[in-house]
Amino acid sequence: QVQLQESGPGLVKPSETLSLTCSVSGGSINSYFWSWIRQPAGKKLEWIGRIFASGSTYYNPSLKSRVTMSVDTSKNQVSLKLTSVTAADTAVYYCARDYDADRVFYWYFDLWGRGTLVTVSS
Amino acid sequence: DIEMTQSPSTLSASVGDRVTITCRASQSITPWLAWYQQKPGKAPKLLIYKASTLESGVPSRFSGSGSGTEFTLTISSLQPDDFATYHCQQYNSYPYTFGQGTKLEIK
Numbered sequence: 001q002v003q004l005q006e007s008g009p010g011l012v013k014p015s016e017t018l019s020l021t022c023s024v025s026g027g028s029i030n031s032y033f034w035s036w037i038r039q040p041a042g043k044k045l046e047w048i049g050r051i052f053a054s055g056s057t058y059y060n061p062s063l064k065s066r067v068t069m070s071v072d073t074s075k076n077q078v079s080l081k082l083t084s085v086t087a088a089d090t091a092v093y094y095c096a097r098d099y100d101a102d103r104v105f106y107w108y109f110d111l112w113g114r115g116t117l118v119t120v121s122s
Numbered sequence: 123d124i125e126m127t128q129s130p131s132t133l134s135a136s137v138g139d140r141v142t143i144t145c146r147a148s149q150s151i152t153p154w155l156a157w158y159q160q161k162p163g164k165a166p167k168l169l170i171y172k173a174s175t176l177e178s179g180v181p182s183r184f185s186g187s188g189s190g191t192e193f194t195l196t197i198s199s200l201q202p203d204d205f206a207t208y209h210c211q212q213y214n215s216y217p218y219t220f221g222q223g224t225k226l227e228i229k
Contacts, residue, residue, distance in 0.1 A: 112165035
């Protein structure tokens with residue numbers, strides 16, 4: 001079955017760039033949207049944005065100025081970069097597959113990775 | 123942004139109980155609401171989408187209902203495996219937003 005695995009540094013210094021990769025196994029990333037979602041400790045989940053396999057993106061306006069997502073179809077991976085991080089960016093970061101069972105152009109998240117904790121600290 | 127509010131934040135119940143969790147949206151999102159179950163250290167798991175459609179493989183004791191701005195998740199007879207945190211999420215419009223979560227604890 002399709003599995004998602006996030007990877008990247010667990011510790012990032014303030015003002016630097018957070019970089020994470022989501023590796024998809026057991027299926028192709030083509031024909032799907034892929035989202036990044038984060039959850040600070042004790043807080044609600046926050047949707048960061050999504051990327052289609054073609055490379056088209058939509059970012060949460062609250063993070064748009066600092067976020068870049070990309071896709072590497074040859075490696076079956078999607079990536080997230082978040083610039084100028086602060087302690088407020090400390091969170092567990094998840095990648096998820098967007099799915100639209102009824103083909104009505106409304107997507108929910110049917111598969112999630114286990115998440116990776118990123119701490120922003122000097 | 124659409125604000126999602128869940129109640130209660132914490133719910134204590136016993137095995138066999140029937141429980142209901144409510145999720146309210148700051149504007150109409152019908153029917154684009156999903157429910158997820160999350161256990162400590164694990165990824166969220168999709169339970170229900172389009173407010174009331176059960177994801178494949180999810181036990182039938184889980185059900186969802188509602189429309190407009192008010193939605194509910196009901197577990198008809200709690201099992202030991204159901205003690206977890208439940209999140210609602212709207213996917214009616216960008217940016218997608220989640221409720222703050224409801225932690226279901228063993229009484």
